[in-house]
Amino acid sequence: MTTTIVDRTAPRDLAAELPVRLSLTPKTTLAGQLDGAWWPYSRDLEAELPPLAAALEALWGRITRVTVNPTRWPVVPHTVAVDGRTLHVGWFTEQDPDKLILLSYTVGRWDLLVIRPETEPASAARLMAAAAIPGSVLTAGVLMANEAVIGRGVRDALRREATWESEGGACMSPFGYLSLPGNGWR
Template sequence: MTTTLGRTAPRDLAAQSPARLSLTPKTTLAGLLDGAWWPRSRDLEAELPPLAAALEEPWGRVTRVTVNPGRWPVVPHTVALDGRTLHVGWFTEQDPDKLILLSYTVGRWDLLVIPPETAPAAAARLMAAAAIPGSILAAGALMANESAIGRGTRDAARREATWEGEGGACMSPFGVAMGRSALPLSANGWR
């Protein structure tokens, strides 16, 4: 007897899951971003409905979305939302790390788009930074800063691995492992 286990398609999973959002609190301080969005995939057709639904209460009805096509493999012209249509546009001039949402009655909102493959700790830092009221950091700057932080973490791990792999060998100020002969001799001759 064979049992077939059903798999939930990524599109179905995205549609069933709530959008991962961090929004700037309402304040008089205007910043460059209105928050951050961390989609689960790069499938706009699956990811936009939960995003629009989550934003309807705090921001109103989203009617248009623009993206940079460099981050999305397919940019559909329209996405169906509960009996209505969300229009999607793309501009290569737009910051690739930003999503712009438009409404006829309420206005415009800019969200940092955190790549789906981002580690949870990095995504949490980015979501918090994008939601700071009055922040002057653009989406690209936030992503570059996070990239630098991630690189610093990887470099520290690499240095520790080198230390352990060399048996605790001394490192020069330039990060190069020095042989044991480079260690000064103590007064009793032991190294």
């Protein structure tokens, strides 16, 4: 599994200079629903696809076509320039909104979970790890729904802990536990 995570967002002109945040399923005979996950810095496909294609071509060969669901992308260009050639981009409303499909004429097809750019780093790390499990039957939509529940649980636990602390937390005296009549502590 290859994972690169950077905790920052990038303006469009710097997108090509930042490392691609990508987690791939290791090569194995176990086929799963996804081949990994990608965490773009923005929702700008023209800026985000060239570094992704360049990073994947060393492993998977030349990427010739990409498909997305337009729900998550404000603009879906028909083509994107990648290293002096053209990458064709298509969109299908039937495709899972959280999935990117990459195609190569000679090598095959790969499906990546697309993690929303505004996702918290801890949540993105969980999603990237889950999407890279060999043989997983979980789809992009299921992974995102599971993470929404996990993320909500984490936020609730942090909120409860903050409330506990703001209301005094454990009753402590400077000598250890607070000695109250009948509690056995002295």
